[in-house]
Amino acid sequence: MAAIRFEKAQRWYPKAASPAVAGIDLDIADGEFMVLVGPSGCGKSTTLRMLAGLEEVTAGSIHLGGRDITTTAPKDRDIAMVFQNYALYPHMTVAGNMAFCLKNAGVPKRERDQRIAAAATTLGLTDYLDRKPKALSGGQRQRVAMGRAIVRNPQVFCMDEPLSNLDAKMRVQTRTDIAKLQRQLGVTTVYVTHDQTEAMTMGDRVAVMKDGELQQVGAPMDLYDRPVNVFVAGFIGSPAMQFLDGDLTPAGVTTAGHTMPVDFTREVRGPVVAGVRPEGWRLTSPGAGIPVTVAVVETLGADAYLYGTAKDSGADLIVRATGRDQIRMGDIVHVTADPHSIHLFDAGTGNRLN
Numbered sequence: 077m078a079a080i081r082f083e084k085a086q087r088w089y090p091k092a093a094s095p096a097v098a099g100i101d102l103d104i105a106d107g108e109f110m111v112l113v114g115p116s117g118c119g120k121s122t123t124l125r126m127l128a129g130l131e132e133v134t135a136g137s138i139h140l141g142g143r144d145i146t147t148t149a150p151k152d153r154d155i156a157m158v159f160q161n162y163a164l165y166p167h168m169t170v171a172g173n174m175a176f177c178l179k180n181a182g183v184p185k186r187e188r189d190q191r192i193a194a195a196a197t198t199l200g201l202t203d204y205l206d207r208k209p210k211a212l213s214g215g216q217r218q219r220v221a222m223g224r225a226i227v228r229n230p231q232v233f234c235m236d237e238p239l240s241n242l243d244a245k246m247r248v249q250t251r252t253d254i255a256k257l258q259r260q261l262g263v264t265t266v267y268v269t270h271d272q273t274e275a276m277t278m279g280d281r282v283a284v285m286k287d288g289e290l291q292q293v294g295a296p297m298d299l300y301d302r303p304v305n306v307f308v309a310g311f312i313g314s315p316a317m318q319f320l321d322g323d324l325t326p327a328g329v330t331t332a333g334h335t336m337p338v339d340f341t342r343e344v345r346g347p348v349v350a351g352v353r354p355e356g357w358r359l360t361s362p363g364a365g366i367p368v369t370v371a372v373v374e375t376l377g378a379d380a381y382l383y384g385t386a387k388d389s390g391a392d393l394i395v396r397a398t399g400r401d402q403i404r405m406g407d408i409v410h411v412t413a414d415p416h417s418i419h420l421f422d423a424g425t426g427n428r429l430n
């Protein structure tokens with residue numbers, strides 16, 4: 077069993093004004109693929125490094141398989157780390173890189189060779205075992221870094237932005253490969269990225285961080301459908317949800333001079349923030365919706381995204397239309413949102429209301 081538990085785990089760097097990780101509580105199930113996502117500097121790497129034992133925990137505790145590992149030496153944690161820069165030994169071959177920590181751990185040669193051969197087969201590296209890293213492509217180096225983690229048969233994989241150094245196409249391919257491999261191996265994995273698309277496509281669950289604090293933990297579509305606050309709502313999803321200042325009344329939410337009914341029963345009245353994703357808008361006839369001046373049309377084929385501003389309030393909006401709608405820059409369209417696709421947030425705290 078390799079379930080992980082962070083209990084009020086905090087990292088406060090000496091002399092820093094605030095903690096880098098502010099005492100997080102997080103449970104990761106055995107075999108789960110958990111993604112930590114958030115903007116640069118929010119504490120993702122620090123959290124991962126605390127788990128791997130590379131960063132001191134200043135308060136709280138971390139548990140692995142029911143065992144408190146808060147102060148356990150990194151080498152005794154049975155956690156394999158894959159770094160963004162791969163950290164391969166340049167003078168060693170692919171096989172040498174994979175063998176290195178097995179040798180240190182005293183694994184006999186026969187077994188080392190077996191494990192390396194198996195990992196190489198899994199990763200498609202069999203033909204490259206005698207090459208040095210400099211003779212490999214970025215994607216191949218990335219796979220060697222993965223291989224080095226796999227051969228250890230660890231209880232946990234920790235991966236810190238392992239795709240950042242790959243070009244866009246390779247990133248998409250490798251994203252799928254890693255997700256598949258993780259499911260095949262069933263090893264508990266904590267994966268750090270700043271890229272919400274990676275988080276959405278790879279994780280069983282996603283933990284969104286901001287300023288050293290966990291904002292929300294859930295399955296990708298839970299975060300997408302019910303973000304707990306304006307931050308998560310704006311961070312998860314691409315193109316992003318846009319927000320309109322509005323007023324909540326018994327008739328619905330009034331924003332940009334137009335009232336839209338909402339699925340909302342609680343007795344809250346007054347200023348709110350209404351968030352709508354691009355696919356939540358519908359084009360309507362003039363007079364029946366919010367007039368929007370279209371600034372940019374991004375045609376992707378089947379879909380077209382209209383980037384515009386509400387004429388009355390100047391608020392930014394992104395509307396998904398179809399590629400055949402023939403809307404051009406400078407056009408004025410009218411839009412309204414379905415009641416169930418309006419996310420309501422408290423205007424003061426930014427917390428979800430509906």
Ligand SMILES: Nc1ncnc2c1ncn2[C@@H]1O[C@H](COP(=O)(O)OP(=O)(O)O)[C@@H](O)[C@H]1O
Pocket residue numbers: 089092096114115116117118119120121122123
């Ligand atoms: N060794 C360190 N000493 C002091 N502050 C650090 C150190 N490492 C990271 N930090 C700070 O901690 C915060 C979180 O950093 P990090 O965990 O690397 O963020 P992320 O990986 O989400 O980009 C940042 O404000 C960063 O400047």
Ligand SMILES: [Mg+2]
Pocket residue numbers: 120121122
């Ligand atoms: Mg980082």
